[in-house]
Amino acid sequence: MDRREIAALLAYIGRLDPRSIRTDEGEARDQLAQWNELLGDVPIATPHGWDARVAARQHYRTSPYQIQPADVVRPWESYRRNRLALHSDPTPSADPDDQAAWTAELVGTRRAVAVGIAQPVQARAITTGRDGINPRLKARLREVGSCIPPAARAALAPYRPARAAREAAVAQGLPDALSVPCEWEGCLAQPGEPCRRRRIGPDGGARGTSQCEPHPSRLDLAAVQQAGQTAQVQQPAVA
Known part of the structure; x- marks a missing residue:
């Protein structure tokens, strides 16, 4: 005042x-x-x-x-x-590599909320997906291709073998088995989940499950889906 x-x-x-x-x-x-x-x-x-x-x-x-x-x-x-x-801090639109601009925007937003100039920003629900991302960040993500830098992805590969194998298969043009559900009766893994197999004890009884390579039926289903998507992309060009 x-x-x-x-x-x-x-x-x-x-x-x-x-x-x-x-x-x-x-x-x-x-x-x-x-x-x-x-x-x-x-x-x-x-x-x-x-x-x-x-x-x-x-x-x-x-x-x-x-x-x-x-x-x-x-x-x-x-x-x-x-x-x-x-208030839940929204992702600043500034370049994250520019620490001064990033920090200044974050502090400015908090100050505007604290003094009553702007309304608090609620945390976005998980279901909002990428629709809630700032348009400038969307453009930057399209430019770099991924939110994880290639060097960081390579460093994480030994700790995420299943994810690394999946990414390598996609890069080689092979079908992504984890993009479809597994229909094998003893697995039934959902899309995104690795296949599992039963562990059998000495007495022949089940002792739980463990992760395993994608089952052949899942690989076949992924190959069929990939072939269908390729045909849909090529059909307009042929027409």
């Missing part, structure tokens, strides 16, 4: 509580200077729910004592904390 806004707030408080009115010019000037010093970083109102006059009115509804600057600052700090608690 600037001095003009604080003077308006004190005038409003004076209507609620005549005890706060200063008739002496020097006392009024000192009161204005004191409130300006303590409330200079507190806005008079924001577009999203904060109003210092409401805080003053709420004070007199619950307390018989004269209002002090702290009685306005405390609700304001609570308002800031509550808004930040509801």
Whole structure:
């Protein structure tokens, strides 16, 4: 608040509580200077729910004592904390390799939410998928081809052998077995899940399951699906 806004707030408080009115010019000037010093970083109102006059009115509804600057600052700090608690940082649109720009955008968004200029951003549900990604990030993802750099993907390969084998098969033009369900009766893995086989104990009973290579029937189904997709792509060209 600037001095003009604080003077308006004190005038409003004076209507609620005549005890706060200063008739002496020097006392009024000192009161204005004191409130300006303590409330200079507190806005008079924001577009999203904060109003210092409401805080003053709420004070007199619950307390018989004269209002002090702290009685306005405390609700304001609570308002800031509550808004930040509801906020989930959206992915900045700045280049992630530009740390200064990335950090500046993140801090600027948080500050706008805290002071009531912008609404808190809720965390997107998992079902939103890629539709909720910033358009600039979508364009960058199309440019680089993957959100995982090639060097990082290669470093992770020993720890993700199934995923690495799947990516290698796709790169060679082979069918992606994990893109279809496994119809083998003892497996029935869903798309994206590795095939499993039963572990048999010495007594001939089942002792659980373990991951294994894709079953032949799953590979055949993936090959049929790949052939169908290729035919769909080529058919318009032939026509």
